Amino acid sequence: MNFTLKIWRQKNRTDKGKLVTYAVSNIPPDASFLEVLDVLNGDLVRKGEEPVAFDHDCREGICGSCGIMIEGRAHGPNRKAATCELRMRSFPDGDTLTVEPWRARPFPVIKDLVVDRSAFDRIMQAGGYVSVKTGQAPDANAIPVPKHHAEEAMDAAACIGCGACVATCPNGSAMLFVAAKVSQLALLPQGHAERKERVERMLAQMDAEGFGSCSNTYACEAECPKQVSVQHIARLNREFVRATAL
């Protein structure tokens, strides 16, 4: 297969950046999108040009490192898949694809397709945990957890922290990401002692980082590779009302 790629090239945080057009050819349909970037980078290096920088690691949709806007869609056209899981057979041969980094104020571009998502870490540091020290835990079976709660908590906990929800949201909101953690810990008895502080602190940090607010467009759920449901946002809202009303 052959493709034309229009890729965002930006030297560093302050560079203005621009789209540069490249052609790649003889791509097998089983190749992943990132492997196409590998092929292109090999060609560029051989020509003495700087390869395209992009974040990636596990290449199986779990580490959350990769995250590229392809034709204006976060992680490309496939639902339920991160960029690294996308295979080229998902595109028509000869296609032209525009390839850009996540665009959101709290995710500044570091270079080419690499952005700084450390804002997510700081939101977690603000309250995305249960304050239990090593050694303090009771026996694992001491507190039963209804299976459906555990399963729903797991649905939320499946979030890989990729940032597609933010990149795709017209408001640049991180609500789905924050809700995934708040909801997971609200569903489990282990998370209850701190539920008030948790939701308040995480939301405050989200605001401080400059993420927008949620206006229920549900674009996030549609593009989330792990299909984290917007119902968790509803639960977050309930947690917040509960926290502030008490």
Next chain:
Amino acid sequence: MTLDAKIPSGPIEKKWDAHRFNMKLVNPANKRKYTIIVVGTGLAGASAAASLAELGYNVISLCYHESPRRAHSIAAQGGINAPKNYTNDGDSIYRLFYDTVKGGDYRAREANVYRLAQVSGNVIDQCVAQGVPFGREYGGMLDNRSFGGAQVSRTFYARGQTGQQLLLGAYSALSRQINTGKVKYYARRDMLDVIIADGQARGIIARNMVTGELETYLGNAVVLATGGYGNVFYLSTNAKASNATAIWRAYKRGAVFANPCFTQIHPTCIPQSGDFQSKLTLMSESLRNDGRIWVPKKKGDTRNPADIPEEERDYYLERLYPSFGNLVPRDVASRRAKEMCDKGFGVGSTKLAVYLDFADAIKRTGKETIAEKYGNLFDMYHEITAEDPYTTPMRIYPAVHYTMGGLWVDYNLMSNVPGLYVIGEANFSDHGANRLGASALMQGLADGYFILPYTIGDYLATSQFKAVADGHPAVAEAKGATQERIARLLAVKGKRTPDDFHKALGHIMWNKVGMGRNKKGLEEAIQQIAALREEFWKDVNVIGAAGDLNGELERAARIADFLELGELLARDAHHREESCGGHFREEYQTDEGEAQRNDKKFSYVAAWEHTGDGKEPKLHKEPLEFEYVKPSQRSYK
């Protein structure tokens, strides 16, 4: 040099307790006077950094990832073991200990393994308290499954994402400590050297991967939690960036490297489909609980699997191992798959694959049940291969997965360099020559939560520390050496990409140092790797600048280290004239083609000491004694 494992005396079940009592404690008020550097934020590093900070130490935590949560531990699928015996099927600490020593083919230290089995229950407690959403039964209690051929159900799991959930648990504990200020965390930092001053590990040199600046981090002890080195084979199930640089640099500064040739090849991975391929994807071992492995009885049979009648199929694992069948340990299943393909029975376009067939299980239990158990794996397989495993058998082939070898550590998890600790997959300690499924997660968290935080205190309490600051000669020397290395890489300006060399190395490793090894092949490999290394330093092309985000430079530096480690791995495999666990020397097998150990000659840990570039490394032996689990020929017939 004599390697003292410092195994406490006394009966095995009392050793750890007695040791904990005998170790010196650091007074609570003094803990804040010590700084500990933890490199890596996988299960081992994140759990250690959080636990040390909770105790009151100052912790510096770094990783090359963009966030601690991206460490490769995130990718573990299947589960984590603990002998809670919640299933009442006869499990116990002793049984897990026994299974692990036997599974490791009698090449692990009994005392370490026993302690691991002892603390693994606490690991599960800790994770549950953090909010890890393990799978549960309808009554609300934790569910367990049997995994990797264990005869008891002791594996805890969170769907097919156990590693992710455990890592997010450890990450949450770490995040809390970053928030309190006890942990200073630095992302996108590549550790490139360790600083050894006055005989003690006192710091590291790391490259800021965004600005390219070399930075110095100093403290009282250094903990390496930097993962395994499976990517020396180029293609593996490891994440792309996983590498050996941290432990290799430590090796070159005097830490001895133990059993480098003990690598694990996992039997169920999606086969390679072409040259462009950048990594291999694991299909969880749990699939072997329901899938049946077969090849056509006729060589070179190109018929569609559905057109091959039952009597023309060879369910070779069931035939060879009637009692374990498809559930034989990983090393056995991998070797047999290779053997079948080598003999010409392989399937698929490359003929390097065997079938893993779910038709019987679907008939027996219904498609829904199979979808509930393995749905996400089937989807992943479908996404990658465009084939539907519900209707056509999966094609699988073994792939490099885990490295049992690593830096040598004593019972306290300290290397032979004072103050340099190594935890998680980066050390060699607990899995002998073969790791059992669901035991790496257990070990990483046991090391980080429950072992290292005690043992490091004893070292701090009993050591004297001189002041080491930026101007110290050891710091300047390490920094200078790193700078020079980077400059050298950039100065070659050859024609081949770093990746080209990595692929070439992987090719040699897989063909000659992979699943089947022999004397001649290993000798060739040692030569070829040396030649490739020479070629690398003449012809590699590292584009871009040192003072910038530069993926090519990062990769090139890692590959340069792999090119050295690959040779040591081959040397170790060459010297170990026996077969054990994942190390299969073709010359040493039983009449039935099973691994033939030689306990008289090789019941030891092989620990290699660096003696200088271009010089042969020196072998040290730590003898292994088996007081409790008497070595026998493993049999899964």
